[in-house]
Structures are given as C-alpha cells and as structure tokens.
Amino acid sequence: MGREDEDEEEKDEEGRELERKEEESIPSSAFILSIILYSDATTTDTLGKNSLHPIYLSLGNIPTWRRNKEDAKQLLGYFPIL
Known part of the structure; x- marks a missing residue:
C-alpha cells in the first residue's frame, strides 16, 4: 500500500x-431534513427554440413512491437558457 x-x-x-x-x-x-433540488429543461415554444429550466424542491425524507407524485414537488422558479 x-x-x-x-x-x-x-x-x-x-x-x-x-x-x-x-x-x-x-x-x-x-432529525435531519434531506432537501432535493432538481431541474429539467422544458421548451416554451412550438419550434423548440426557447427553453427554461424549472427548479423544483422535494424532500428526501419521504418515501420514493410519494416523492414521485406531482403534488410532492414545489416549483421554486425558472432559470432561462441563454
């Protein structure tokens, strides 16, 4: 070694x-609270030229099956793609 x-x-x-x-x-x-932030690009026009990155928050302390439900996420805002 x-x-x-x-x-x-x-x-x-x-x-x-x-x-x-x-x-x-x-x-x-x-107790420790696990915070998950994630983003995924989404197009904002029909030609796919403009897009945004929505930023979502979820908690890692809740079961995965529940965390994957739409109402278990909170939209924090958008990052524009420059």
Whole structure:
C-alpha cells in the first residue's frame, strides 16, 4: 500500500469521526431534513427554440413512491437558457 492510499484512509477516518461528532451534537428530538433540488429543461415554444429550466424542491425524507407524485414537488422558479 502506497503513501497516497494511507493518506486517503486517514482522510476517510477523519471524515467519519467528524460525522460521528456532528451526529452526537444533534438533540434526540431533532432529525435531519434531506432537501432535493432538481431541474429539467422544458421548451416554451412550438419550434423548440426557447427553453427554461424549472427548479423544483422535494424532500428526501419521504418515501420514493410519494416523492414521485406531482403534488410532492414545489416549483421554486425558472432559470432561462441563454
């Protein structure tokens, strides 16, 4: 095993230790909220020349079958394609 591999292992262990400390600092009555932001281009004219990127928000803490329903997403806004 080379020095680079050892450095990576040390970084991984440091990251795991930091994660454990952060997790222990969260009160037992609290929970982590997973926020999912996603975008997909959509055309705005019949020729397909103009398009926008709608930005949606959903929560990762709800089951996938529910998260995939239309009403489980919230439109935040649009990014224009320049």
